[in-house]
Amino acid sequence: MRGIYRAVGVVAASALALTLSACGGDDSGDDSEAGLTVFGCNPENPLVPQNTAETCGGDPQDLTVAKLIHYDVENAAPEYDIAESIETKDNQNFTVKIKPDYKFSDGTAVTAESFVKAWNYAAWGPNAYQANYFFEPFAGYGAMQCVPPENVELGEEEDPCAKYPPTDKDEALDGLKVVDETTFTIQTTEKVSNLEVRLGYTAFAPLPESFFEDPEAFGEKPVGAGPYQVDEWTKNEEIVLSKNPEYSGEFPGIEDKITFRIYENAEAAYADLQAGNLDVINQIPTDSLIDDKWLSDLDDRGTSRPVGVTQTIGINPVADKSLDNPDLRKAISMAIDRQTVIDQIFAGTREPATGWVSPVVDGFKAGACGEWCNYDPEAAKKLWDSAGGYDGALTLAVNNDSDHGPWAEAACNSIRQALDVECTVDLSRDFATFLTDLGEGKIKGMFRQGWQMDYPSIENFLVPLYSAGASSNYYGPYDNPEFEELTRKAAAAPDLDQANALYQQAEALLSEDMRIIPLWYATGQAGWSDRVQGEVAINAFGVPDYRNVELN
C-alpha cells in the first residue's frame, strides 16, 4: 500500500510539474566551470535521508549519503559499504561491525552511535519521519509509535501524538544496542533473512552529531558520509555537490562537481539537454517517447532499463463470487496482449511481466507465471468457456486521479475481444476511495494494483503484498498456508540464496490461484548530452549512476 501510494505520488508530482512552467534552468551553463549538470527537481522536504521518500530529494542524497550496504548499479546486489561485517546466527539477532576509517564530510568519524541515534530518531513516532515504517521489524518499534486505541476515531487534522504519546520512555528502539565505537547489535521481532539487503536504503544512513543539535539547519545543508557533499542548495534553482574531501570508501565519484539543476517540467529539461545546457536527464517527455523519437533526437544518447516497479490486476474472489474459479482468472490473464498495450499505450516503456517480482531485484527468477502470462486468445477463450464464463459485464476498476484510463481501456478491449465478454473500465473512484473500497471488499471484478519496491529483494514483492495479514492484501484476502509456511521458512533461512530459493517457490504458488495477474514491469530512461563520455547507467531505482559519469 505504501509502495502504491508513492508510485502514485510520483505520477501526481510529475503531472503537476507538467502543468507548471519552468522557473529555473534558463541560465545557460558555462561548461568548463559547471562540471556535470544533471536534471533535478524541488525536494519535498529538507535533505534529511530519513525524511526523504521521493526522487527529487533522493537523487542528490544518493551521492552525499553512505550506508552500511551499497547496491550494485547493474543487478542491485548488496555489497558492504560502511559495514565491515553483518553477522547473525538466527536471523533475529544481528551484530554489525563498521569500518573504522569512515568520516562525515564535516570531518567527524562515523561510529556505531551515528547509526543507532539516527535510527532511533527516525523511528520515534512524534518526529513523523517518512522512513519511519522501515524500522517496523526492529524490536521495540511498537512502543515508539503514537497509536490511538482502536475504538477512538481521530479527526483528519488531529495529531495522534498529542493525546496518545508513545509508551517508550527513552525514545530508543529496544532492539538497537551500541557495543563499542564500531560495533552495534540489532534485534528484530520476527526472523528476517534479508536484513542486509534492506540496510542499503537511505533510511538506514548514519547521521553526524551536528544533526541532533539542529535538525532544521542540517536539512538545508546536510552532512553525509558519501562520495559527494552538498556545497549549496539554492531553492528552486540548483543543488550543487562537490567531492567529499574526507571520503575514504570504495565508491568514489569521477567528476569534481555535480549540479542538480531544478526544473519544474520534463519538457524544459529535455529542451535544455538538446541545446547542450544540461548533461543528463532521467525523465523523457511522454510525447517524445512515442516511436522512440527521443532516441533519434539525441542521436542514440539514451538508455532504458527495467526498474523496481510492477503493475498487476487484482481480483477478489470473495467479493466477486462469479470469479471464484481460478481458470477464469487464468483465462483473463492469457487474454491480455501485454506487448501491444506496452507498445501502443506506453510507447514501449514497460516490459511484459512473467511473474510477480521485478527483474531488477536480488532473487528474481523469470517465468514464475508460466504460460498464464503469455497472450493466447484461443487458449484463453477455450479455458474461459470450459470454466463457465462470467455473467454480465466485467469491470476493471482504476483510480481516476492518475493517468490509468488509457491502458485500462486497452487491457479491457483485449479481454473483451479475446473472451467475448463485456469489459468496461470503472473510473469512478479517486485513490483514497479506491483503497477504502478495496479494503472493505466493495470492488467486484478486476482492479489495478501497483508496487514500487522499498529495497531490492524478492521478499519486498511478496510478503508485504500477499501474506495473509499484509495491509494491502486486497485479494480476499489471499491466505495460502503453503505460501505462509514458505515465506516463514525463507525468513529463517541461514543464507540469502536459500531464502531466495524459498521465496521463489512461494512466488510460484501465486500462479495456481491467479488472484493477482501480473501485467508489466516499469522501465526507467536516461538521456545525455554529447559532452558525456560513453554511456550513462541507470540503477534499479531508476536513478542514473551520476557517480560514474565522465565528461569529455
Added chain:
Amino acid sequence: MTDTADAALVPHASDEVNDARPVSAEAWRSLRANPLFWISATLILVFVLMAAWPSLFTTLDPRTSVLAEARRGPSSEHWFGQDRQGYDLYTRCIYGARASILVGLTATIGTSVVGVTLGLIAGYMGGWVDAVISRFAEIFFGIPLLLGAIIILQSVSFGNSYFAIVGQVAAVLIVLGWPSIFRLMRSAVIQVKPQEYVQAARALGCSPLRIARSHILPNALGPVIVVSTINLGVFISAEAALSFLGIGLRPPTVSWGVMISDGAGAMQSAPHGLLFPSLFLSLAVLAFIMLGDAIRDAFDPKSK
C-alpha cells in the same frame, strides 16, 4: 430581401380581415425564406439521423479496437484514421453524435419545462409566490456553470449504465441552466398579462389555469423557443467541456468530448485524433446556433 415587403404587408392584411394570423404561422413563412435555416436544418437532420441510426453511416462497431494499428492516419479503410486505442475514428465520430445530441436535447427540454412552468407561475401569480421562486432561481443563477457542474458531478453518481451517465450530465445542465429560461419566461408573461385579450378572458370568467394555458403561454413562448434552440448548441459544447475535463461522459460512452480529451494527449504524433471529433462538435454547435438565429429572426422581425 422580399421579406421586408411581406412584413409590411402582413399586419395590414390581418387588420383588414380582423383575424390575426398566429405568430407561429408567420414565423414559419419567414423561416422558409431564410437560407440559414435550411443549411442548419439539413445539418441537424444529418446529426439526428446519426444519433438515431448510426448504422446508416457505418458498418463498423465503435468498440472494435485493433490496438496494433493505434494512431494510424486516414486511409481508404479508415477514413479518419485510428485513435490511440486503435478504434476507427470515423465510426466513433458517428456514434459520438448520439451522446452529444441526447445530452443537448434532454438538457434543453428539461430546462424549458422547468423554466417555462416556474416562469409562468411566477409571472402570472406575482406577489410573494413570484418573490420566492425568483430568489430560488437566483441561487442557481449565481453558480457558474462549469464550477457547479464539476462539484455536482464529482459528488453525485447515478450509476454506470449508458443512460445513467448521459442522464447525470443532462441533469446537471438542467439544474444549473433552468434559471435563464425561467427569467425569460417570467418577463414575457408579465408583458403579456396586461394585454386586452387576457383581461377579456378574465372578464368572461375563465379559470386562471385556462387563461395561463391558452392565452398567456402561447403568446409568451416565442423568446423561450429561440433561446432554447441556441442553448442546445451551448449544452452540447458544455457536455464536451465537462467530458474533456474527465467528469462528464466517460468511457465506454462514446462522445465527442471524450474523443477530444483522448486525442489531445497525442496531439503531436496523431493530430487526426483531435481534429475530426472537434470538427463534428463545431459543426453540431454551429448548426444549432444558426438555427436559433434563424428562428429569432423569424419571431422578431425588428431584429432584421
